[in-house]
Amino acid sequence: MADVYNWQLGRTIPYPYPEAHPQKQFAAVFNINRCIGCQTCTGACKATWTFSRGQEYMWWNNVESKPYGGYPQHWDIKILEMLDAAQQKTGKPAQWDTTQTDAKKPYGTYNGLTIFEANDPTQQALGYIPNDAEWRAPNFYEDTSTAYKGDNLGISTEGASLPEHQTWFFYLQRLCNHCTYPGCLAACPRKAVYKRPEDGIVLIDQSRCRGYKKCVEACPYKKSMFRGTTRTSEKCVACYPRVEGNDPLSEGVPMETRCMAVCPGKIRMNGLVDIAQDGSWVESPQHPLYHLVKVEKIALPLYPQLGTEPNIYYIPPRWAPRAYLHQMFGPGVDQALERYAAPSRETLAVLQLFRASQKMVFRYEIQEGPLVHEMQIKGKPWQMYNDTVIGFDSKGREIARLPVVEPIHERPKERLNSI
Ligand code: SF4
Ligand code: SF4
Numbered sequence: 001m002a003d004v005y006n007w008q009l010g011r012t013i014p015y016p017y018p019e020a021h022p023q024k025q026f027a028a029v030f031n032i033n034r035c036i037g038c039q040t041c042t043g044a045c046k047a048t049w050t051f052s053r054g055q056e057y058m059w060w061n062n063v064e065s066k067p068y069g070g071y072p073q074h075w076d077i078k079i080l081e082m083l084d085a086a087q088q089k090t091g092k093p094a095q096w097d098t099t100q101t102d103a104k105k106p107y108g109t110y111n112g113l114t115i116f117e118a119n120d121p122t123q124q125a126l127g128y129i130p131n132d133a134e135w136r137a138p139n140f141y142e143d144t145s146t147a148y149k150g151d152n153l154g155i156s157t158e159g160a161s162l163p164e165h166q167t168w169f170f171y172l173q174r175l176c177n178h179c180t181y182p183g184c185l186a187a188c189p190r191k192a193v194y195k196r197p198e199d200g201i202v203l204i205d206q207s208r209c210r211g212y213k214k215c216v217e218a219c220p221y222k223k224s225m226f227r228g229t230t231r232t233s234e235k236c237v238a239c240y241p242r243v244e245g246n247d248p249l250s251e252g253v254p255m256e257t258r259c260m261a262v263c264p265g266k267i268r269m270n271g272l273v274d275i276a277q278d279g280s281w282v283e284s285p286q287h288p289l290y291h292l293v294k295v296e297k298i299a300l301p302l303y304p305q306l307g308t309e310p311n312i313y314y315i316p317p318r319w320a321p322r323a324y325l326h327q328m329f330g331p332g333v334d335q336a337l338e339r340y341a342a343p344s345r346e347t348l349a350v351l352q353l354f355r356a357s358q359k360m361v362f363r364y365e366i367q368e369g370p371l372v373h374e375m376q377i378k379g380k381p382w383q384m385y386n387d388t389v390i391g392f393d394s395k396g397r398e399i400a401r402l403p404v405v406e407p408i409h410e411r412p413k414e415r416l417n418s419i
């Protein structure tokens with residue numbers, strides 16, 4: 001085992017291969033607060049990649065209702081319980097030390113076991129293979145909330161207010177995280193799983209795979225799936241032809257993936273970030289993902305404690321209990337939500353770029369506009385400006401231009417009744 005640095009955990013972790021980083025990393029930010037659970041993303045992936053025999057049960061992208069839903073069923077509860085059982089044996093609690101933070105460890109240091117440390121010595125990573133029943137339906141407990149406290153008419157007697165609702169659920173959008181230290185890659189005895197040096201996309205070489213399912217077992221997010229008809233495992237391919245700029249619509253520049261580009265809720269932003277040799281993100285303050293993840297830190301990794309350094313980031317839901325969110329997104333939750341609830345002038349403009357173009361935005365500029373609104377948020381003054389944000393593709397061409405205040409178009413009198 002080599003020691004590799006995981007910035008999300010603020011420390012090194014053991015990994016079967018020495019540290020090696022791609023030049024760019026495929027990444028995305030999902031704003032959970034905006035998701036309407038429409039599953040358009042899920043259908044787009046299915047229609048593009050998994051419509052063939054043997055792939056019927058595969059949902060490389062899925063959207064599950066938390067806290068009860070999951071695909072496969074109970075995937076996160078199961079791996080967290082396994083991790084906890086290993087942790088209990090050490091006699092020490094798994095804790096985050098947030099007393100010291102800096103650019104190399106923005107959330108402090110995680111002192112618990114990861115899947116690479118809690119495993120039995122014969123395994124590369126802690127994991128399990130879901131049984132068939134757990135894969136039987138992609139959307140268990142859809143829209144099921146926690147217990148509702150109403151009167152005999154089912155009407156709430158207490159109402160609800162932020163920061164936490166008594167009754168809650170939220171949608172969690174999931175696909176392969178194209179992890180920096182993938183569990184699937186660590187566990188494959190055939191070296192069939194690889195991470196591309198040009199964009200960090202994690203793929204399974206179908207000609208090398210022998211279907212041992214070690215990747216299915218070791219992916220803590222359960223995003224590697226076995227196909228019975230070919231006896232090989234498959235997973236999200238990050239729509240690599242689009243990312244490479246080879247889609248006919250892309251005009252030679254990287255495009256966002258199918259599941260990202262179709263999202264009607266405008267919750268998803270996909271991109272490529274520059275990676276330095278030591279694995280850190282190259283400073284790029286006008287890259288929208290860099291701004292959201294590294295500067296404002298309002299988008300957080302999913303279950304960072306698992307240790308794979310996932311590259312899909314989430315703006316947490318504002319109304320769910322904080323303890324649940326801390327477990328799911330780590331110690332950055334409180335600051336992320338505070339900043340999201342009262343966004344800075346720049347963040348408010350950057351948030352407009354979600355789904356503004358099918359092409360990936362590599363840089364943004366902001367043109368300052370007038371002050372349009374002033375209010376107090378949590379007792380502090382907050383101003384809103386009608387700035388204009390402009391997005392540029394990888395060749396520096398303008399691909400999006402949006403004002404913070406959405407324009408209102410009034411229908412002319414003669415067309416009052418038309419759509
Ligand atoms: S999410 Fe799972 S399948 Fe995807 S790279 Fe990470 S460990 Fe591998
Ligand atoms: S990135 Fe492409 S392959 Fe991966 S889940 Fe989304 S649509 Fe499917």
Ligand code: SF4
Pocket residue numbers: 034035036037038039040041042063171173262263264265266267268
């Ligand atoms: S398409 Fe967008 S809004 Fe609809 S479920 Fe997927 S992530 Fe949510």
